[in-house]
Amino acid sequence: MIDTILNHRSIRKYTSEKISKETLEEILNAGMRASTTGNMQVYSVVVTEDDDNKAQLAPCHFNQPMIKNAPVVLTFCADYNRFNKWCELSNAKPGYDNFLSFVTGAIDALLAAQNVCVAAESKGLGICYLGTTIYTADKIIEVLKLPKGVVPVTTVTIGYPDESPELADRLPLEGIVHYEEYKDYSDEDIKDLYQEKEQLPENIGFVKENGKESLAQVFTDVRYKKQDNVAFSKVLLDVLKSQGFMNHED
């Protein structure tokens, strides 16, 4: 069990083997067992297996090849639409058109997503998360026909692995964990924590290829740039508004 978790690699190349309906339902069912706020289950999962639909989703994920190559693409969404409908049918007045409710639904969706991934890996499948979901939520909403109250928060591609990458590097545990209170980092702490990452041949290669001075510059100037982050932030906040989660702002 812990071994499955410890052996996780993001898998970006898949064999042509399909995932059986039985296996897919088994891992989706594992997702449903994750904790959810007040057992409201305010999330939904959209399964994409059809090639035409994958082709429509692909640009939403900057045409990363996993979308078309994976047999199954799962889009995890915060979803108050279903819960609100139930309330209205039950003569109850839902008060979930606000930011807190979006975050609540996003938490439900993400815990379920990680359960699905661990379950999938325990069955020999490989997974990859696509962070692009929150950059292009507006377009994904159109493709998947998500109604008001529903916002996509992450996407996972799943299939049988056709590659066996090395384990990804991670910061030392003490870089992530604080005991009793947050101990802020000195310059020395930061240097120690990131030293191993900076010295990986792969990362030295990235710095060189991109003509940068440091690995951090590859992140700030190439991969996750301020201007993109600001533009995506505005799109995402507009999506929250148009999907009905910011009604306290008026």
Next chain:
Amino acid sequence: MIDTILNHRSIRKYTSEKISKETLEEILNAGMRASTTGNMQVYSVVVTEDDDNKAQLAPCHFNQPMIKNAPVVLTFCADYNRFNKWCELSNAKPGYDNFLSFVTGAIDALLAAQNVCVAAESKGLGICYLGTTIYTADKIIEVLKLPKGVVPVTTVTIGYPDESPELADRLPLEGIVHYEEYKDYSDEDIKDLYQEKEQLPENIGFVKENGKESLAQVFTDVRYKKQDNVAFSKVLLDVLKSQGFMNHED
């Protein structure tokens, strides 16, 4: 592996048995193996074991008894503080003072949290998520001394189980999963999906105790009320502002 996931129950009563340092580090390490956006690891975990610190956290979680009874309380936070410091030390200009970056950090934190929970359960531990974290993030920031760039998103209490509750009810799988596109629910669909939940003796009891007409009213009028949700939304958005994630709004 899947069995651990399928057998998940939220555990709210714990024995007095401590969690060894070795076991705690093993499950935290399992958390670190979760996928993270661009391998940036933009999250932190604060471990609370000290009784005085638990007493300070308790009101942030509406004095739910798990905080004081569990040997370990873990607060998972979106964290760009560490990454930003690394960027600045590396002559790179971080552009992560925006809403997208908060959501990115929250996703990292939540996937790690769920890995920790599954790993803990596989070792015979019991866990409970506390949704209150996002209601009182401002107060938790004070107690845990979280600097700018850090926002708590969820809390998990962990310990050896001193109860064995029934498996929680869940909607049928077809209530959560959509194939190819979102199929919106008819009134009949909603009635079918929620019928089992409404008829559980426990839930019939809740409706009666609270003097309500329907289970949904227990949610809307008692447990998750609009006025609270709106108030907590404003606090959370203010926290995002004060922790430096809304700088594109000016």
